[in-house]
Amino acid sequence: xxxxxxxxxxxxxxxxxxxxxxxxxxxxxxxxxxxxxxxxxxxxxxxxxxxxxxxxxxxxxxxxxxxxxxxxxxxxxxxxxxxxxxxxxxxxxxxxxxxxxxxxxxxxxxxxxxxxxxxxxxxxxxxxxxxxxxxxxxxxxxxxxxxxxxxxxxxxxxxxxxxxxxxxxxxxxxxxxxxxxxxxxxxxxxxxxxxxxxxxxxxxxxxxxxxxxxxxxxxxxxxxxxxxxxxxxxxxxxxxxxxxxxxxxxxxxxxxxxxxxxxxxxxxxxxxxxxxxxxxx
Ligand code: AMP
Numbered sequence: 457x458x459x460x461x462x463x464x465x466x467x468x469x470x471x472x473x474x475x476x477x478x479x480x481x482x483x484x485x486x487x488x489x490x491x492x493x494x495x496x497x498x499x500x501x502x503x504x505x506x507x508x509x510x511x512x513x514x515x516x517x518x519x520x521x522x523x524x525x526x527x528x529x530x531x532x533x534x535x536x537x538x539x540x541x542x543x544x545x546x547x548x549x550x551x552x553x554x555x556x557x558x559x560x561x562x563x564x565x566x567x568x569x570x571x572x573x574x575x576x577x578x579x580x581x582x583x584x585x586x587x588x589x590x591x592x593x594x595x596x597x598x599x600x601x602x603x604x605x606x607x608x609x610x611x612x613x614x615x616x617x618x619x620x621x622x623x624x625x626x627x628x629x630x631x632x633x634x635x636x637x638x639x640x641x642x643x644x645x646x647x648x649x650x651x652x653x654x655x656x657x658x659x660x661x662x663x664x665x666x667x668x669x670x671x672x673x674x675x676x677x678x679x680x681x682x683x684x685x686x687x688x689x690x691x692x693x694x695x696x697x698x699x700x701x702x703x704x705x706x707x708x709x710x711x712x713x714x715x716x717x718x719x720x721x722x723x724x725x726x727x728x729x730x731x732x733x734x735x736x737x
Pocket of ligand 1: 484485486487492493495496601602603604605606629630631632633639640641642
C-alpha cells in the first residue's frame with residue numbers, strides 16, 4: 457500500500473494505472489475509519505482493480521463554530537485499517553496544497569443541497585461538491601462509492617457527477633451500524649458516558665416510523681410526530697430536523713405514496729448525529 461500526499465503524484469499514479477488498463481475505484485473519507493468506511497472499500501474491490509481511499513478533513517465543508525479543529529484524526533491507525541482491507545493507495549493531501557490562499561473556484565449544486573442538512577449547515581454542500589470534484593480530478597476514478605448514511609450527500613454528488621459529466625460511476629452503499637443499531641460515525645467517539653446510550657434515540661425514532669408505516673400511517677405529519685415523541689423523551693437530545701422527503705427530489709411530501717427518505721439530524725450533547733431510512737421502496 458502506498459501513501460500519496462500531493463495532487464500531482466496522485467494524478468501521475470492514476471494516469472499510469474489507467475494506461476495499464478486498470479479500473480480505479482475511490483472511497484472519499486475524512487478519516488478516523490470504521491467498519492462503515494471499510495464496507496465502501498469492499499464495494500470498490502468488487503468493482504475495480506485498484507482502490508484509492510482518500511483521507512482529508514475538508515475545511516471548507518465545516519461552518520464557523522463547527523467541529524473542524526476537534527474532528528478526530530489518527531493516520532497511523534487509518535493506514536493499518538486500510539492495509540488490512542486491501543486498499544492500494546491512501547491519498548492524504550495537505551489542506552494548504554489543495555486550497556492555496558488565493559483559491560477562488562467552487563462547485564455548487566443548487567437544488568438537492570437546499571433542504572435537510574443544507575438548511576441547517578448553509579454552504580456545507582458547496583464544500584462537499586468542491587472537494588469531491590477536486591478528488592475526482594486528482595484520482596481520476598472510474599467508480600466512486602459513498603454511504604447511504606449521508607443520503608443527501610450521495611444524492612447531491614450523483615447530481616453533480618451527472619450535471620458536470622464526470623465519467624465516474626457513483627455507487628451508494630448501505631448504512632453500517634453498531635450491534636445496538638447506532639449508525640457508525642467517526643463522531644461517535646464524542647459520545648461519552650450516558651450519551652452513547654442516548655444516541656440510540658435516532659435508531660429508535662426510525663424503528664418507530666417504520667412501525668407506523670407498516671401499520672398503515674401515511675400522513676407525513678403523523679409519521680414525523682411519532683419520531684419527535686421518541687426523541688423528546690431523551691433530555692440530552694435536541695432535534696435539528698426530521699424530514700420526510702421524496703427519495704429522488706428530496707422535496708417534502710405530505711402523504712407517503714412512493715419511496716421516501718426519512719432523515720433526521722439530532723444533537724446528542726454537543727455531537728450532531730444523522731441517520732435515515734427509506735420507506736415504501
Ligand atoms: P466521512 O468520513 O464521515 O466523511 O464518510 C466517508 C464516507 O463513508 C461517506 O460516503 C459516508 O457516507 C460513508 N459512511 C460513513 N459512515 C457510514 C456508515 N455507518 N455506513 C456506511 N457508510 C458510511
